[in-house]
Ligand code: UDP
């Protein structure tokens with residue numbers, strides 16, 4: 423129990439408190455001075471332009487922080503070598519950094535390995551999903567839990583090379599908002615790097631108007647501002663540069679290394695291509711018509727009704743001038759069908775308008791559920 427004399431002992435007279443505060447201030451100034459003295463040394467050690475810029479930014483009070491985001495799904499044997507490589511690369515940069523590992527419902531020992539690292543290093547955050555929600559959801563969570571000014575994404579299977587991170591950062595510092603990795607010499611099964619993937623990449627590039635050669639490469643660097651509020655579903659993480667371009671970002675692509683998978687298995691098969699293509703349709707639709715769905719539904723509806731009216735006109739013409747009975751042609755059925763489809767489509771457009779309004783006005787919910795977060 424706390425007694426009166428306890429309280430009396432804790433009491434510091436105002437003069438003494440002021441003296442203490444002054445002492446602390448003096449200590450702080452001394453530390454600051456010492457740090458300034460050390461700065462030139464740090465500069466001579468710096469390896470790249472990025473480092474120098476970061477030092478300059480720190481001096482002017484605009485310190486940059488780099489968040490490295492890794493999606494993890496059953497990669498137990500890759501985690502130790504990956505984190506060692508990441509730490510060795512990131513600690514050479516003078517920027518602050520954090521590593522956000524998102525455990526996407528792994529059923530092996532990935533989570534234990536990650537939590538061991540999180541226990542030793544406060545820079546490592548672990549976001550642990552309740553179940554497997556997919557790579558896109560994992561990347562989305564990584565963005566949500568990050569606090570950096572620059573976000574770097576990298577696979578946890580060591581197929582991407584952590585040594586490429588400084589190269590991406592240098593490129594970013596040339597004035598880009600997004601630097602995307604291009605697996606020029608891709609080390610995956612032949613079928614996946616060949617025709618299918620190349621065609622898919624060309625198609626995405628053509629449909630979106632954003633010209634990248636390799637959308638599928640996870641290794642990318644972004645300025646946080648261009649993707650902070652992004653919402654991703656399905657297989658859409660590969661389309662982030664497209665979103666970013668819509669936000670007015672400057673996007674570029676550079677070749678990066680790619681290695682064969684040493685541990686664990688790839689989580690995807692060729693069926694992913696179909697999902698990606700369907701997502702591409704969604705993306706295109708969202709780009710053009712998300713805010714005004716009535717334009718596409720209504721446009722189609724009006725076209726369909728015009729076709730219906732044309733069919734009726736043709737029917738009447740044949741009946742009146744050529745004496746062909748209406749029921750001898752398929753036109754009545756055709757006219758009725760196109761009219762119905764048209765009317766339904768316009769009504770669906772109105773429904774979609776209502777949905778879009780609900781979407782915009784309701785509070786947004788993420789596509790994942792987090793069990794816990796280490797070192798938040
Ligand atoms: N991944 C994930 N959730 C999934 C599937 C994959 O977090 O449902 C992660 C996986 O751990 C890896 C990255 O996404 O770090 C890429 O997966 P994978 O290597 O299987 O894809 P590939 O390189 O074969 O295209």
Ligand code: MG
Pocket residue numbers: 577579581683688
């Ligand atoms: Mg891989």
